[in-house]
Amino acid sequence: TQLTQSPSSLSASVGDRVTITCRASQGISMYLGWYQQKPGKAPKLLIYDASTLQSGVPSRFSGSGAGTDFTLTISSLQPEDFATYYCQQLESYPITFGQGTRLEIK
């Protein structure tokens, strides 16, 4: 299953509301995760089952969607949120990732 994220990159300011989308080439029910990766670091799981926040993740992060269309929203950007975000489908093997969305400071 192919995942397409948009946009590929995004410039925003602290305090902005940001939305990243992930579209699957076929239905994946709710089996989508979102990850955050900072330069030189391993990715970190933010959201699973499309909308469930991983323990310890700030509530400004939220996810929605089912089937083929999903979104990750950051309600009020903080300085530590500038990173690259990936979606991942877990509905079937092989597991696949989106190509990533780089979130930069405006």
Add this chain to the structure above:
Amino acid sequence: MQLVESGGGLVQPGGSLGLSCAASGFTFSAYYMEWIRQAPGKGLEWLGLVRTKANSFTTEYAAPVKNRFIISRDDSMNSVYLQINSLTIEDTAVYYCVRKSLRYRSGSDFWGQGTLVTVSS
């Protein structure tokens, strides 16, 4: 909790390499374990996983690596392994050892720091 990868380094094209990942701080035997890689400046690529003893240590692989990569585990050593054969320049990447969440189809909840494999002559 820790996942510590080792075995990376510089390898010539056509060669083979074995990566290891030592786990600690959690019940290793209860978890499926994965390998995921990231080429320099590129995105994440899922390589495969090995299931638990209860699931007969069965494996899944991404299609591009299915015939060259072998994932195995030794629960007595709390370790998971990745054997890579017939290396090409395109295998140059950071290789992450990753724990798959116990929740059904819920992602990868703990990652190692990664080990860099460079394929070059």
